[in-house]
Amino acid sequence: MGIEILGLPMMYYIAMVAKVLLAFVFVLLTVAYATYAERKIIGHMQVRLGPMRTGWHGLLQPIADGLKLFFKEEIIPSQASTFAFLVAPLIALIPAFITFAVIPFGGVIEVAGYKIPLQIAAYYDTTAGQVFDVNVGVLYILAMSSLGVYGIVLAGWASNSKYSLMGGLRASAQMISYELAAGLSIIAVFMLSGTLSLTKIVELQSGMGGFEWYLFKQPLAAFMFFICSLAEINRTPFDLPEAETELVSGFCTEYSSMKYAMFFMAEYANMVTVCALTVTLFLGGWNGPLTNAMPLLGPVYFVAKVYFLMFVCMWIRATLPRYRYDQLMHLGWKVFIPVALVNIVVTGIIGYFL
Amino acid sequence: METLFFLIISLVAIVSAILVITCKNPINSALALIMTFFCLATYYVMLDAPFMAAVQVMVYAGAIMVLMVFTIMLLNVRVDASKKHSHKLIFGTIVGFFTLINIVVVLVKSRAALPTGPYTGDMIKNIGHTELIGREIFTNFLLPFEITSILLLVAIVGAVILAKKKI
Numbered sequence: 001m002g003i004e005i006l007g008l009p010m011m012y013y014i015a016m017v018a019k020v021l022l023a024f025v026f027v028l029l030t031v032a033y034a035t036y037a038e039r040k041i042i043g044h045m046q047v048r049l050g051p052m053r054t055g056w057h058g059l060l061q062p063i064a065d066g067l068k069l070f071f072k073e074e075i076i077p078s079q080a081s082t083f084a085f086l087v088a089p090l091i092a093l094i095p096a097f098i099t100f101a102v103i104p105f106g107g108v109i110e111v112a113g114y115k116i117p118l119q120i121a122a123y124y125d126t127t128a129g130q131v132f133d134v135n136v137g138v139l140y141i142l143a144m145s146s147l148g149v150y151g152i153v154l155a156g157w158a159s160n161s162k163y164s165l166m167g168g169l170r171a172s173a174q175m176i177s178y179e180l181a182a183g184l185s186i187i188a189v190f191m192l193s194g195t196l197s198l199t200k201i202v203e204l205q206s207g208m209g210g211f212e213w214y215l216f217k218q219p220l221a222a223f224m225f226f227i228c229s230l231a232e233i234n235r236t237p238f239d240l241p242e243a244e245t246e247l248v249s250g251f252c253t254e255y256s257s258m259k260y261a262m263f264f265m266a267e268y269a270n271m272v273t274v275c276a277l278t279v280t281l282f283l284g285g286w287n288g289p290l291t292n293a294m295p296l297l298g299p300v301y302f303v304a305k306v307y308f309l310m311f312v313c314m315w316i317r318a319t320l321p322r323y324r325y326d327q328l329m330h331l332g333w334k335v336f337i338p339v340a341l342v343n344i345v346v347t348g349i350i351g352y353f354l
Numbered sequence: 355m356e357t358l359f360f361l362i363i364s365l366v367a368i369v370s371a372i373l374v375i376t377c378k379n380p381i382n383s384a385l386a387l388i389m390t391f392f393c394l395a396t397y398y399v400m401l402d403a404p405f406m407a408a409v410q411v412m413v414y415a416g417a418i419m420v421l422m423v424f425t426i427m428l429l430n431v432r433v434d435a436s437k438k439h440s441h442k443l444i445f446g447t448i449v450g451f452f453t454l455i456n457i458v459v460v461l462v463k464s465r466a467a468l469p470t471g472p473y474t475g476d477m478i479k480n481i482g483h484t485e486l487i488g489r490e491i492f493t494n495f496l497l498p499f500e501i502t503s504i505l506l507l508v509a510i511v512g513a514v515i516l517a518k519k520k521i
Contacts, residue, residue, distance in 0.1 A: 147411065
């Protein structure tokens, strides 16, 4: 480990690359199998079987779908704005993936005498003896998710089709409104934690065998944040932008082949990120029994919690019908934002007297 | 390493800034402007100001530019812009020239490049950029902060009155 590059030990670079690859592969695999799990779970909830033909109980279905989309014909509408049409799926996909960089998925593990925090954008400073991460982690996630709007707006506009434009406009109005509500609802958490760094927020929730979770201290904020996030990533019951019955498929009507697949991946990657963020902020992150003795259990708990929340997302999709547009706006602006503001004030008052 | 990174980002920033004014399609100009804002955010990160970077992306790239893109989309600005107006070009050149002189004079004459004051990189790293900004805003700069918030409130009320005439 004696080799140093630009003042940092070789292990630093190896660990970074390994963490990036690990998280990326994890998100990709989860995205692929989330589509399968969603069809299977909703199928069983509606007393159907879901995919059964490809492989044992349809296990190879995501691979078959991927291959199918990959070899489909690429169609660019002749009246479309080519540049915007081509970059839109990328703009939608990239923020969905890079938000994962600041989410801690485990504690500090030690490999060959070198301490590695299990969070991509973090390193262990041996002289200070503590982990340094992006100390505006949550703001970074909010900033990136606000960039994801462009992918959808551009896709809707560039397709030069009425359905796409309607879908794009609806999507952006919805995402902007709910971004505000989501942002306001987690301010109450920062008032308790006193930091924006996700590592520290997870540490603060580690005590009392799970009863220090912000879910118990801020139940309203947790509930609102999860609902608003569902709306922000256009999941059911807020999937108006892609309402099949009225808008064909919304902003991605004109897309085909891999570009369509990218939008699809972006939606599921957003779901993974939102669930991971909710776990980190409210469900104690990677904390769980015995994580001090065995640090490798951290990622296991983290993944289990994320998968549970993703199951809840699918459950909601199987249960609830879609909102109407005016109901959606009413809920966002006249219910969630005022309640979030009241929650901040109440938290402040209680915090002042405690 | 940092210098190389700075140069790459600068190149991207300048190229996208040029694209803002040369693109024929207004949406593409808007996209280039977002790219420029993003590069500015990267500079803030390099200056140990992560909070500013996040706010830059959230407010400028995330909120203001979305509104601009909305406006362009809804007004449906045509790609084939009308004839070039020569007087715009002349005045633009004059203003740009004087701005350039201004910037050069400021950079050469003053100590804009040297960090002054108590806030060093180490201090920001130890205390945290967000905490420092928050403390300053709510103590030393409380009055300007409150005045700004009143200004924003006036703007919100104005927007509501313009949008809903029958209240």
